[in-house]
Amino acid sequence: MFQLPRALLWDHNAHFHPWLLRQVPQRCSRVLDVGCGTGALVRRLVERADFVDGLDVSAEMIDQASARTSATNVRWLRGDVLDADLHPEGYDAVTAVSSLHHMPLRPGLTRLASLLRPGGVLAVIGLYREESAADFAMAAASFPANAAVGAYLATRGRAGKPHDEGMPVQDANATFAEIRDAAGEVLPGAQVRRHLFWRHSLLWRKPGGR
Ligand SMILES: C[S@@+](CC[C@H](N)C(=O)[O-])C[C@H]1O[C@@H](n2cnc3c(N)ncnc32)[C@H](O)[C@@H]1O
Helix, strand or coil: CCCCCHHHCCCHHHHCHHHHHHHCCCCEEEEEEECCCCCHHHHHHCCCEEEEEEEECCHHHHHHHHHCCCCCCEEEEECCCCCCCCCCCCEEEEEEECCHHHCCHHHHHHHHHHCEEEEEEEEEEECCECCCHHHHHHHHHHHHHHHHHHHHHHHCCCCCCCCCCCCCCCCCCCEHHHHHHHHHHHCCCCEEEEECCCEEEEEEECCCCC
C-alpha cells in the first residue's frame, strides 16, 4: 500500500470511534470491546456504560491499556474471545475494531453474537481483502482522502500518530463479499457496509429484549 510520510499518518481505527459510539445505547450496563489493543475505545466507552470489559489476547496490549486508564468501571481481561470466560448474562453492546479478521470468520461472528444479551448491539469495524471492482474503487478513493485527512490533521498538530507500535496486526483473508455472506447466515438482518480507509462496518441487533 502507498504509505504517507510518517508526519501525515493518522489512526484509521480511531476515526470510526464516533460511529461506534453512536451504535452503543446512550446509557447501558455492560459493554465488551473485543481486541481492545491499548484501550482507546474503552476509554470512551467507560463514560457511557456502568461497566466495560476490555478484552485482548495479547498480554502486552492489556498491560499498556491498563497503565493508560484510571477509570474504575473497567476490567482489562487477557484472553481469546473464542473461549474467554466473560459476563454470563451478556452485554448490552459488543464492539470490535480491526480484530474480527484475526479470528476464523463464522466462529468469530457466532461467538460475538452469543455474548450479547437479547436486544444487545454488535458494532464492528473490520478489514477485508480487496477483490471486486467496488472494493478497488473504494480503495482508490481512500488514498487521496487518507492524504487529505493526514494533511488537515497535520495543520492542527494531530497527525504523525498512527496506531500504536507493537500492536498485533495481520492482513485480512476474507473479502467484503465473504463477510457480508457470513453475516447474512450467522446474523440475519446485519448491515455490512464498505467505508473509506480500508474498513467495513457490521451492525446487528440481537432479537428479543426490550
Ligand atoms: C489491529 S489490533 C486493533 C486494536 C484496537 N481495537 C484498536 O482499534 O486500536 C487487533 C487486536 O485484536 C487482538 N486480538 C486478535 N485476536 C483476538 C482474539 N481472538 N481475542 C481477543 N483479542 C484478539 C490483538 O491482540 C490486537 O490487539
